[in-house]
Amino acid sequence: MQQRMPTPVTGSAEVPPSGTSEPEDARARQEGDPRVPLSRRIAELEPQQWLTCGLLVLAAVLWTVSLPMTDFRHMGTYGLLDKFSPLFYFSFVPLTAGFVISLRRAGTAPWWPAVYCIALLVAIKAPTAILYDAVRYPWASKHDAVVNHMLRLGELHPHEALSGNMSAYDQWPGFFTLNAGLVKAFGVSSTASYLNWASVVYGILVIPVLVLIYRTFTEDWRLVWAAVWIFELANWVGQDYFSPQGMSYILYLAILAVVLRHFVRPGSAGTLRSRHNLDPAAAAVPPPTTVRQRAVCVAIIAPLIAAINFSHQLTPVMLCVALIALNLTKRYRNWGLLVVTGIIMLIWDLTMGRPLFVETVESLKESAGNLLNNSRPGYAGKLTGAGPVLQGEANVIMVLAVVVLAGAALLLRRRLVRSALPLLLVSAAPVPMFAVNDYGGEMLFRVYLFGLPGAAFFAAAALVPAAANTGKHRVAYRRITAVALPLALVALVAGFFPSYYGKEQSYYTPPAETAMVTKAIGNAPKDALILSATGSFPMALDRYDELEHWFFVEQEEPENIKMLKDPAGYLGRQISKGTTAIVILTRTQETFTAAEGLLPAGGFAELRSKLEASPKYQVIDRNEYGVVLEYHA
């Protein structure tokens, strides 16, 4: 509670007195002091508090009632968008309204907006975890296969060459070994039992870290919670699935929080020491620390830096980039921390991660400087189908909305921007990464994700003006934002769903389809070649250490057009003599290749019919979701 965390006195390193004044004591009794009996607290609730509570309950009831109405098993091109019931969408009206009302008293009751933020997270990210009877998202299944692989072997083989560069997971194993531990400790058969909940767990864990970062730059709880709310809605990128990057992102933000709070150099605050030069909502610059204290902090965050480095390839690079950006400011010029971070990264990259690191460095010669190519999303194709196209457009609109709002804050809240400049720099730091590498078509999304914490903060700053301003223009600004805030939040909710659930048809695979794939791969002899149009389907990489894989449509579209003319011959020419080759074609692959524009309209059906008609490909299994063929030379 705010009254228990005294505000630091500007210009002093002294801890302010912890005692509270009489009115604050009275408010504490009303706001949730545990010494006051619950019955008395309920009896003393004001109408506004009843409204805050009532709207949350209403939203929860509507959401809970509407969820079972979602016919996710029959998704079409719009994914879940036209399968969620109207009641589901309507539940976000009281949720948003209640949040806006709770913001008014965020200074004295910050737990209400906190509860609303958690409710929002559950409301937007939990539906698939609750509804689905299968693993959501094929890449999550791939990561499940990695954990199974490690559990089967009980050791790591980072330098073993595996099909499809899968040895990279042994080179950056932190996330997978952790989950191997959880699988064993939970007593479950695989991570498939719980991996659909990853986005909810990650989302809940990241909230206090974000709050900590935002509280470093503002004392206004309204601004803090509005920023968290915007962050949740703008986090449609989908990197918070069961993945190393999801976990590493939380660690990355935690490191930034420690750095921003504990690495201020003495005498660096300059004119920001004076409250007069700060925005009314801005927090004082954190107290400076000595070299020794900063050295202790480096030792404390070293395990987090190490964990990022052995869990994910890109996040340590983003961390170094962010630290370089912070070194541009006098306030956070800590070359020692940057050097330590760089050394930890290099040690890992040159030992465990050496094979992929060397390969990546060599590929940089081609990709460096190719801005257009590095910033394109996905594979070579163009999104097709109403749902994926809508999702692509919604993504662009969501990015623009957040950027425009944040840009408005840069103009309207200049004093706040000045004191929160480190956050702005950290958020803008990943942008130059476009010049380096395309990261498998995902660099655009990663840059957006790493820029989001700051972007959400400044977007919120544009919508939540400082309460202390009394000038004529300021009053008008406050009146405008009183309308703009709820409108913007509703618009962001509206933009989130197509951005996040527009391609859901590719992410849900019926259990019968996965059972067919599991059986086919389970029966394949060791060293057999598994062919499929794409690797984007559950269980595609089951037994990946024993089998070879060829996802033959994951290439430039012109090559696929060539392949479609004679798929049987095209594939057959590249299968070595004596190799057992199994072709698996499923509905999930069809949906993915169509959505990503890898094949022309009807291309997948043509591919399947031509292979089935070929005498060299014998059908060994089929059901309503796909077919399995064996190649005979």
Next chain:
Amino acid sequence: MTFTTTQARAAMAVSGWLALAATAAPAASPARWIPVLLFVLFGPGFALLFPQAGQLRPAARLEALALTAPVSLSLAALVATCLFLVKGFSGTSFLVSLAAFTTVAALLPGLPLPAATRGAIERSRKPVKRR
């Protein structure tokens, strides 16, 4: 150290062993995975970051709360990876290592991070020009 803090530290010290005991419950049952998950997510980090007794720096509690899970996850991933590297991985060795670490951490006074700025050097006393 007040009585309450002692109790909290004692609870943290045994939390890992309770999680280990929970693995005796039927596989995948809530009685098993809930305590294990809570311990792995929060146990080691909380034992390390539990605010020291006495007057706290502003937002020290928030800081401990926010960093508990990231620190715990880091340590759990470190422990699991090291066990794989020495070919000594098992569910029991994973939990025993974390529980032992947590017990030791709970007996220590706590990391200086939440109090890192306690007694921080005085800021520059040069007069500030007011606009």
